[in-house]
Amino acid sequence: MKVEFELNGEEKSFDVEPGEVLLDLLRDNGCKSVKRGCETGDCGACMVLVNGRAMTSCTLFAAQVNGREIRTVEGLEDELAERLKESLLEAGAVQCGFCIPGVLISAYSLLSRKENPTEEEIEAALDGNLCRCTGYIKQIEAIKETSNKIGGSRDGR
């Protein structure tokens, strides 16, 4: 069957199997930031934005996103995304890096809807991301740091 959706800002059309999951479709079409981890919805490595909401692509059928807007890390290039990437690197929040695309998606989705999240809100936003290396502390710091930087630039500081 044919499925059409906006992928990282471009209208795309794909031939898919009706029972195919979005994770397979995205990886087969070059979005390698979408990682194949647990494939049970638990680790968050396959996270994408569907109409701005973070969802795991292994628990969605490709046909479900017909007509929707999908963003993967490949398509996150605005100021918020760039600041987040910088902060994650500066904080030393990246070790093996496997979880990082999913963490980026969660963090981007959080900071898009909330300028100044509390530590509790950051933890809640990351509750679907499993990181086996870092212990999350540096990632939380990086998200806080990004929120400060973005807040500062919005205030003209």
Next chain:
Amino acid sequence: MLKNVTEYYYPGSLAEASELHDRESRSFFISGGTALALSDSTRPVELIDISRLGLNKLKLDRASGNLKIGATTKIQRIVESEAARSVLGGFLSESLEEIGSYPVRNAGTLGGSLVRPFPWSDVIPILSVLETEVTYFHEGDKKTREFSKLYESDFRSTLNRSIITELSISLPEKGNAAAKFIKFSRSEFDVAALNLACRLTVEDGNISEARLSIGARPMTGERIEKVENDLVGEKLTGNLAKEAAIFAADVTDLGGNDKLSKEYREQLVKKMTEEAIVDIKREVANES
């Protein structure tokens, strides 16, 4: 990946969805897809997407005093809604927030949790202690059934061939009411090894209504009516909480599985029942 699926439909109406479903015994409705996409079952051959039928409205109906939740409303949207927060001092939103993780709640729906519920589902005990009615579309008509009667054996085949369209939760009218949901799991990421919800209404110092529901026993959540009946008419005291907890552990049908032994569950039922009742007592005292 569901390997045997050959068709994926986007019906334009409930009637069309229902007709498609009746035509093929191995067809399945899709709401959030989180349960089906994970399945490696060879049974489904057709998928019928009901997420575009406008069944995602969420509103507090002032006339009836009921919270109406469309069956395909994403769980996270309910968690975030002001209307849901008004149910029993935030009980509904806070307990639904215990489900899975943020991305799972962004996709999953209540309708998708009801027809073939996981035995560890948190949704079943949560909805069981509220005054919940379920509207479903069956053979061309919309009908309504009390949530507590949804899983009666003579309704099973109707439920399997119905589209759940809406849940309606009535807010308690009189007395002081409070509710508590407690989930025990082996890790942050794991589903419940035991979950329990309790609601009590107190009028003139005595319990006038009691609901207690326990899930992941390891069987699906179920109301513990013997305990409920025992609580009604009693004064809400710390001692009552202790007695009810011992009774609950005694009368609840429990078993063991790879997550917990039966004996461990018995101790947990005792502990969680007491904790829930004591918390409710505190909340009711603060309200009055």
